[in-house]
Amino acid sequence: MKERIPDGLREMLAQATGAGHLPWRALLKPGDWLLLVCAAALVAASYPLLWRGGVADRAIVRRDGQLVTELALNVARKYEVTGAIGTTVIEVQPGRARVLSDPGPRQYCVQQGWLTRANAVAICAPNHVTLQLAGRGGRNDAYDTLNY
Amino acid sequence: MPMTPSTIELPVTADDYRIARYAAAAIALTVAEAALPSPLPGIKPGLANIIVLVVLARYGWRDAAWVSLLRVVAGSLVIGQFLAPGFFLALAGALCSLGVLALAQHLPSRFFGPVSASVLAAFAHIGGQIALARAWLVPHDGVFYLLPLFATAALVFGTLNGLVAARLLSTPVATPATTATPSTVEPGP
Numbered sequence: 001m002k003e004r005i006p007d008g009l010r011e012m013l014a015q016a017t018g019a020g021h022l023p024w025r026a027l028l029k030p031g032d033w034l035l036l037v038c039a040a041a042l043v044a045a046s047y048p049l050l051w052r053g054g055v056a057d058r059a060i061v062r063r064d065g066q067l068v069t070e071l072a073l074n075v076a077r078k079y080e081v082t083g084a085i086g087t088t089v090i091e092v093q094p095g096r097a098r099v100l101s102d103p104g105p106r107q108y109c110v111q112q113g114w115l116t117r118a119n120a121v122a123i124c125a126p127n128h129v130t131l132q133l134a135g136r137g138g139r140n141d142a143y144d145t146l147n148y
Numbered sequence: 149m150p151m152t153p154s155t156i157e158l159p160v161t162a163d164d165y166r167i168a169r170y171a172a173a174a175i176a177l178t179v180a181e182a183a184l185p186s187p188l189p190g191i192k193p194g195l196a197n198i199i200v201l202v203v204l205a206r207y208g209w210r211d212a213a214w215v216s217l218l219r220v221v222a223g224s225l226v227i228g229q230f231l232a233p234g235f236f237l238a239l240a241g242a243l244c245s246l247g248v249l250a251l252a253q254h255l256p257s258r259f260f261g262p263v264s265a266s267v268l269a270a271f272a273h274i275g276g277q278i279a280l281a282r283a284w285l286v287p288h289d290g291v292f293y294l295l296p297l298f299a300t301a302a303l304v305f306g307t308l309n310g311l312v313a314a315r316l317l318s319t320p321v322a323t324p325a326t327t328a329t330p331s332t333v334e335p336g337p
Contacts, residue, residue, distance in 0.1 A: 008199070009173035012316055027314035031259030036307060039267055043303050046296040 056118040056133035059097040061090055064128045073097060073133070083127030090131055099124060099131055167203075167211055171218035174199040178223035188294070191301045194309060196223070197245070197269060201262050201313035209250050216242050233285055237277045244276030245269035262317060266310025270302035 005013070028036075059071045061081055068081050071092050078100065079090040086103030096116045099109040104126035112122045118135030174196040181195050196219050204212035220242045224235040249272075252265045278298065282291050 006169055006172035006176060008169040009176050012173065012199075012202070024311055024315070027261065027311055027318060028263055029259050029261045031255065032261050032263040032310075035260070035264045035267060036303075039271070039303050043296065043299045046299055050292060050296055 055135055056095070056097075056116065056120070058134050059090065059092055059115075060132045060134055062130045062132070065130075068129075070134075071097070081129055083124065083129040085127050088124050088127050088129045097131060097133060098122070099129075102129070103127055163211070166207070167214045167218070170199055170203050170211070170215045171222065174215055174219035175223045175226060178219055179226050182227045188297060191298065193305045194270065194273065197266065197273075198309045198313045198316070200245075200249075201266055201269070201310065202316050204249055204253060204265065205262060205313070205317050209246075209253055212249065213246050216246055236284075237280055240276040240280040241273035242276075244272040244279075248272035261310075262314040263307060263310030266313060267303060267306035270306030270309070271299065274298045274302045 057073055059073060061068045061071065061079065063081060063083055069079065071077065071079055071090070073092060073095055076093045077091075079092065081088050081090065083103075088102045088109075089100040091098050091100040093114075096114045098114045099112070099122050102110050102124045104110075104124050106126075109122040109124040109129075109131070115122060115131065115133050118133055121130060121132040123130045177195040177199065181192055184193070186192055197216075200212050200216045200219070203215045217239075220235070220238050221230070224230045224232070224238065229235050229238075246269075248268050249265060252260075252268045255264060274295075278291060278295060282289070
């Protein structure tokens with residue numbers, strides 16, 4: 001088996017496992033440290049930058065895809081929208097919103113409960129009404145889930 | 149079966165042997181790495197880049213480019229990914245990181261070692277892959293959602309690979325052995 005290993009790799013493996021090396025820390029030069037610190041800061045900054053979009057600040061109510069109203073999520077209130085088969089009641093509380101009642105037969109959008117994240121959506125299909133939360137101007141507004 | 153002497157002579161230089169040997173080492177690492185489970189598609193240690201870094205430091209950018217691209221093509225053939233999406237992602241990553249390494253090799257070597265080159269190349273690798281994935285495979289800004297994870301992986305593995313490369317390069321005994329062998333080299337096992 002040993003002779004199957006390419007020479008270059010064997011030589012490197014021998015070196016890598018060999019003793020008498022410099023300590024790991026000596027392999028980093030000042031510029032390397034500087035670059036690593038900058039890179040780590042950039043990477044850390046990329047998390048809040050690209051992963052925000054969790055904060056919702058308004059609820060968008062649509063009927064048949066047409067905007068009915070936008071409700072700010074800072075004041076508790078209720079809003080009624082008349083759809084295809086009846087009246088859907090939207091309830092807004094600070095930071096969250098839900099469909100309080102809906103004439104639809106299966107009540108999916110009601111049972112979904114409170115929506116808290118930007119881009120979360122509750123769809124009352126029988127009544128042609130949707131409730132969607134939106135965040136403040138983030139790039140992530142364009143999508144709400146991601147999967148492979 | 150008796151061999152007819154070939155009428156075609158392909159002159160093989162010492163450079164060719166050297167590049168082939170390093171490329172073989174890089175391909176071996178690619179194959180070994182393909183056996184490792186990955187938490188996310190695209191997050192890999194990129195061990196073969198250690199070889200590319202060593203070649204870059206010892207023999208210059210041209211040889212490193214040869215080794216890197218041979219690694220991508222032959223490595224994908226070995227693991228059955230040739231012309232699959234993963235192949236093009238690897239190629240995009242390799243081309244981007246070679247581009248960055250072409251610039252990074254001009255950093256003053258007094259202050260910057262292989263770790264800097266490795267980290268920069270790792271970020272370029274991720275950048276190239278994400279750009280291609282955005283343009284071709286997932287034409288949606290959603291891919292950038294994964295960028296922080298990829299960037300973290302690039303930083304961690306770039307640093308580790310760079311340290312290993314720096315350590316390999318810090319043992320000067322190997323250099324005469326590697327450069328001396330091509331004159332007496334056999335065509336391989």
